[in-house]
Every structure is written in C-alpha cells, then in structure tokens.
Amino acid sequence: MNVNLLMILLNGITYAGLLFMVASGFTLVFGLMRVVNLAHGIFYLLAAYLGLLIYRTTGSWWLCLIGSSLIVAACAFVIHSTLLRRVQGDDQRETLLTLGISFVVGDLLLAYFGGMPQRLRAPEMFSVPVSLGILTYPGFRLFVLGIAVFIGVFLWALLKFTQLGRIIRAGVDDRDMVAVLGIDIDWAFVAVFVLAGFITGLSGVIGGSYLVFAPGEDIHVLTYSLIVVIVGGLGSLSGVALGALVVGLIDSFSKTLVPAFTMFFLFGTLMLVLAFRPHGLRGREK
Amino acid sequence: MNAESVSRRSMLLLALLLAAVIPWIVPNFYTFLLTKVLFLSLASASLILLAGYGGMLSLAQVAFYGVSGYIVAYLALRTGVSFLPTVILAILGATITGALFAFIAVRTSGLYFLMMTLALGQIAFFGAFQWARITGGYDGMVGIPAPVVFGQVMASGKAAYYFTLVPVLAGFYWLHRMVRSPFGVALQGIRDGDVRMAALGFNVKVHRFLAIVFSAMIAGAAGVLSTYFYGMMSPQLVSLGAAVTLLFISLLGGIARFEGALIGALVFVLLEDYASVFTARYNTIIGLFFILVVLFFPKGIAEIFRRKKRAVL
Numbered sequence: 001m002n003v004n005l006l007m008i009l010l011n012g013i014t015y016a017g018l019l020f021m022v023a024s025g026f027t028l029v030f031g032l033m034r035v036v037n038l039a040h041g042i043f044y045l046l047a048a049y050l051g052l053l054i055y056r057t058t059g060s061w062w063l064c065l066i067g068s069s070l071i072v073a074a075c076a077f078v079i080h081s082t083l084l085r086r087v088q089g090d091d092q093r094e095t096l097l098t099l100g101i102s103f104v105v106g107d108l109l110l111a112y113f114g115g116m117p118q119r120l121r122a123p124e125m126f127s128v129p130v131s132l133g134i135l136t137y138p139g140f141r142l143f144v145l146g147i148a149v150f151i152g153v154f155l156w157a158l159l160k161f162t163q164l165g166r167i168i169r170a171g172v173d174d175r176d177m178v179a180v181l182g183i184d185i186d187w188a189f190v191a192v193f194v195l196a197g198f199i200t201g202l203s204g205v206i207g208g209s210y211l212v213f214a215p216g217e218d219i220h221v222l223t224y225s226l227i228v229v230i231v232g233g234l235g236s237l238s239g240v241a242l243g244a245l246v247v248g249l250i251d252s253f254s255k256t257l258v259p260a261f262t263m264f265f266l267f268g269t270l271m272l273v274l275a276f277r278p279h280g281l282r283g284r285e286k
Numbered sequence: 287m288n289a290e291s292v293s294r295r296s297m298l299l300l301a302l303l304l305a306a307v308i309p310w311i312v313p314n315f316y317t318f319l320l321t322k323v324l325f326l327s328l329a330s331a332s333l334i335l336l337a338g339y340g341g342m343l344s345l346a347q348v349a350f351y352g353v354s355g356y357i358v359a360y361l362a363l364r365t366g367v368s369f370l371p372t373v374i375l376a377i378l379g380a381t382i383t384g385a386l387f388a389f390i391a392v393r394t395s396g397l398y399f400l401m402m403t404l405a406l407g408q409i410a411f412f413g414a415f416q417w418a419r420i421t422g423g424y425d426g427m428v429g430i431p432a433p434v435v436f437g438q439v440m441a442s443g444k445a446a447y448y449f450t451l452v453p454v455l456a457g458f459y460w461l462h463r464m465v466r467s468p469f470g471v472a473l474q475g476i477r478d479g480d481v482r483m484a485a486l487g488f489n490v491k492v493h494r495f496l497a498i499v500f501s502a503m504i505a506g507a508a509g510v511l512s513t514y515f516y517g518m519m520s521p522q523l524v525s526l527g528a529a530v531t532l533l534f535i536s537l538l539g540g541i542a543r544f545e546g547a548l549i550g551a552l553v554f555v556l557l558e559d560y561a562s563v564f565t566a567r568y569n570t571i572i573g574l575f576f577i578l579v580v581l582f583f584p585k586g587i588a589e590i591f592r593r594k595k596r597a598v599l
Contacts, residue, residue, distance in 0.1 A: 036401055083577070083581070090584075091396070091397055092343055092400075093584060095400065096533070096537070097580050099530055099576070100573050100576040100577035101573075101577065103527070103569060103570075103573035103576065104569075104574055106569075107567055107569035107570045108570060111567055111570075219408065222404075222526075223404075223405065223408035223409075226404060226408075227405060230401060230405065234398070259416070260417055261416070262416065263416060264413065266409070267409045271390050275390060
C-alpha cells in the first residue's frame with residue numbers, strides 16, 4: 001500500500017476517534033431528552049479554554065483534562081437545573097435555549113481570550129512518533145484513538161449493564177412509558193446531560209491538543225457532530241461510531257485531494273444517506 | 287364589512303402612508319436603520335412562513351439569503367450583468383437551493399428538520415469560506431455598486447429606503463395572500479396535524495416542499511436587498527450568529543404571524559444600535575435577551591399587548 005494513502009487513511013481513522021468522542025455526548029442527549037443541544041460546540045470550546053487557564057497555572061495536562069471536564073459537567077448541571085428544566089417537555093424551546101447559551105458563552109469567551117488561535121500542549125510522552133512498519137505516525141493521534149475506543153466501551157457497558165443504562169435505553173424508545181412505570185426519569189435526564197457535558201469536556205481538551213482552537217471552533221464542532229449523528233442515526237451509539245468513521249475518512253481524503261470542497265462532500269454524503277436511509281445508517285424508525 | 291375590519295384597514299393605510307413619508311421626517315441615520323428593519327423583517331417573514339405557518343423551525347434561511355447575496359456580489363463585481371437579470375438569477379439561485387434542500391428535508395420533521403437546516407446553514411457558511419475563488423473567502427466581497435433601476439442610481443439613503451420598501455411590501459403582500467389561499471390553509475392544517483391532513487387526501491410532502499421553496503425565494507429576495515444595502519457580502523452574514531439573529535427577530539415579534547417580523551426587526555435593530563454604543567459585547571446582550579424571550583415570552587413580545595387588550599374586553 002502506498003505510504004501517502006496509508007497516512008490519509010490513518011488520519012481519517014484517528015480523526016474519527018475524536019469525532020466519536022465529540023458526537024457521543026450529543027447523541028445521548030438527543031436520544032433521551034429530545035434536545036438538540038446547540039450549546040454542544042460551546043461546551044467543547046469552553047473545555048479547551050478552561051484547559052488553557054489550568055495549564056497556565058498548574059502546567060499539568062492531566063489536570064487540564066480532568067479539571068476542565070469536571071467544570072464543564074458542572075456547567076451542564078447548572079444549565080439544566082436553571083434553564084432547561086423550566087421548559088422541560090417543550091423540545092423546541094429547550095433547543096432554542098441552548099442556542100442562546102452558546103451565543104452568550106461564545107461571545108464571552110471571545111471577550112476574555114481574544115480571537116487568536118490557541119493550542120494545548122500534550123505531555124511529552126505522547127509527542128513521540130510511533131513507528132508502524134513503513135511509516136512513523138504521531139503518537140498523540142494514536143492516543144486519541146485509544147481514548148475514543150475506551151469511551152466507546154465505557155458507554156456501551158454503561159448502557160448495557162447498569163440501571164441508568166437500562167433507563168436510558170428504555171427512555172430512548174418511549175420515555176412517557178418509562179415515567180409512567182414510576183421510574184424517576186428526571187434524574188436520568190440530569191445524569192445524561194451531565195455525563196454528556198463531561199465527555200464533551202474531555203474531548204474539548206483532547207481536541208484542543210490535537211488541533212488548534214479559536215472562537216468559531218464551537219460551530220465547527222457542532223456541525224461535524226450533527227453530520228456524524230445524522231449519518232449514523234440519532235440516539236444510537238454504534239451509529240455514532242459508524243458515522244464518525246465515515247465522516248472522518250471523507251474529511252481526511254477530501255481535505256488532501258480537493259480541500260475547497262470538503263463541506264460539499266460531507267453534505268453530499270449526508271444527502272445520499274438520507275435519501276436511502278432517512279433515519280441514518282443505524283437509526284430506527286420511530 | 288364590520289367595524290373591526292374597517293379600523294384594521296384604516297390602520298394599515300395609515301401605516302403605509304407613514305412608511306412612504308417617514309424618510310422625509312426622521313434624520314438620515316434613522317432612515318438607514320429603517321431600511322435595515324425592512325429587509326430583516328422580510329428575511330424574518332420567510333422564517334415565519336416556515337416555522338409559524340408550516341411548523342418547520344429553520345436555521346437555514348441564512349443559507350438561501352447567502353446564496354442570493356453571493357450571486358449578486360459576484361455578478362455585480364466580476365461580470366457586466368445588469369440589475370434586473372442579476373436579481374432574477376440571485377433569487378433563482380436561492381430558490382433552486384431551497385428546492386434541492388427541500389427534496390431531502392421533507393422526509394424529516396420537528397427537531398430532525400431543525401438539524402437538517404442547521405447542517406445546510408453551516409455548509410453554506412463553510413462553503414463561503416472555503417470556496418474563496420468565487421466568494422472571496424474570509425474577506426468576502428466589498429464595493430458592490432449601488433443598483434441602477436430605470437436609469438436611476440439608488441445610492442442615497444432615501445433611494446436605498448424606497449428601493450428596499452417596495453419589494454418588502456410586495457413580499458409581505460404575497461405572503462399575506464399565500465397563507466389565506468387554499469395552499470396556505472392546508473399548510474397550517476399540516477402544521478397542526480399532518481397525519482389527519484394526509485388521511486384527508488392532502489399531499490403533506492408536496493405542501494412542505496412548496497413552503498420551503500417559497501420561503502427560500504423570500505429569503506433570497508431579502509439577501510439581494512441586504513447585499514445592495516451593505517454594498518458587501520461576507521461569510522459573517524451566513525453564520526450561525528446570523529441565523530440566531532433571524533430566529534431572535536422572529537421569536538421577539540411572535541413567530542405565529544407576519545406582523546411579528548416587523549415588530550421583531552424594529553426592536554432588534556434599535557437594541558443592536560443602542561447596545562453597540564455602550565458595549566462591544568452586544569452579542570452577549572442579544573443572547574441574554576434571546577434566552578429571556580424563549581423563557582418568558584414564547585409567543586413574542588407582541589403577545590403582551592394582545593393579552594392586555596383581551597383583559598380589557
């Protein structure tokens with residue numbers, strides 16, 4: 001196999017790892033709560049900037065990773081209990097509220113951190129190139145892929161084996177029935193929203209060390225998350241994995257071969273998938 | 287004709303008269319702001335047609351707005367195409383974009399539809415950035431000459447106002463007729479109960495398709511007016527921020543009726559103008575207002591007055 005081709009392929013797969021992390025929280029929230037969390041991108045960007053602050057004060061990347069994710073999870077909790085809860089049950093207003101939040105937080109981040117692109121520095125141990133037979137590859141990207149697989153397995157196990165997972169799966173199918181059965185679904189809503197915030201926080205710090213970030217990156221993240229979950233099928237974890245792989249590979253190949261048309265290719269894929277499978281590759285008819 | 291409709295009619299006439307003479311009464315700066323109110327309200331009306339009458343909340347209006355805006359910018363700056371064909375091509379471009387999008391989007395509804403529109407809007411935004419050879423990329427395209435209509439250059443503030451006023455009034459009139467036509471009534475029926483309408487023999491998808499196409503056409507017309515007004519086109523006008531602005535305007539005025547578009551645009555333009563004098567963070571202020579409106583006035587601020595009126599009667 002051609003070395004360049006292999007490189008593009010690997011870039012696509014590792015990028016897919018990042019996309020999976022980013023989009024998994026988004027799809028969980030949508031699947032259970034029926035909220036299109038349009039503040040999703042801003043959670044990512046907030047985590048990256050918080051990471052920058054923590055890194056400047058402590059100098060520890062691991063502390064950034066955990067600290068930012070916890071703070072973003074806390075923010076998610078506050079947003080849920082102060083704003084979303086007030087209009088619970090009205091999907092459209094919940095969605096519009098998240099849009100307003102992303103607008104405000106995005107503007108405040110711009111005011112505080114300025115418009116210059118920033119980047120987090122990953123620990124030395126990850127910056128060593130790894131030799132993979134015919135080519136050497138940045139170690140950090142393989143680490144990202146590893147984390148993505150870990151998160152994937154964690155979420156799968158959570159959904160499959162825990163009580164919360166059972167409630168979530170049942171809630172995705174029919175949340176009214178779950179509530180009628182006397183299960184406290186409100187608690188599950190909070191848990192999922194906070195968990196999604198935490199995972200998005202993780203991916204913000206990891207993504208901020210993988211790629212540069214600047215104001216506006218939130219919208220980029222939101223768009224890619226949307227495309228991933230629409231292609232994969234909303235609310236389905238395996239759909240996110242498949243969608244991330246498809247989008248990651250298309251992105252990597254088109255950015256190398258025809259950079260001006262990446263977005264057109266992605267949208268073309270979206271249209272093709274929806275034309276033949278309106279509920280996405282792994283989605284179910286409701 | 288009952289007394290209420292007579293008074294409505296005279297109110298409308300009064301409003302039209304006021305719209306016709308107002309540039310001669312207020313300072314030029316307010317004429318400038320009012321022109322902005324006009325094309326923003328037309329863009330907002332295109333959203334109200336979809337969201338209020340069709341039940342399809344959309345973040346894609348800026349994409350249609352952008353397609354026609356970029357066509358105007360490109361034709362005016364890079365080719366010698368004259369005014370009328372430019373406008374026709376621009377609106378045609380927006381309409382075709384709307385039709386292509388609608389072809390896929392009618393398969394979805396509710397939040398799925400919203401996500402599709404968001405995806406389209408973002409693709410237009412990134413497309414505007416990436417296709418720099420045509421769109422000018424980040425810098426956009428500046429220095430678009432004022433339009434020449436019937437041999438007159440529409441350069442002054444007053445001319446720009448009337449140049450905007452006429453198509454906006456025509457647009458509103460068309461929309462007003464549309465929602466009272468059999469098509470419009472069926473569309474509202476579909477909004478309230480698509481399964482029932484389908485059972486009654488209405489073709490739900492075709493109605494939704496047409497609503498999206500007409501809405502794209504109106505949004506395209508607003509894009510033409512905006513591009514001539516600013517004399518420029520940039521990705522900023524196609525961004526999510528612009529989509530939020532449009533949504534904000536429509537929600538502010540009340541998304542259920544076209545009048546809301548005018549009220550919303552008026553309040554928004556004044557708010558933006560005053561807020562930007564006091565602080566560079568006017569996006570934060572607009573965003574906070576947006577959250578407050580969604581939380582406390584889901585039917586728009588116009589509803590306050592309507593509620594009061596009902597309490598008196």
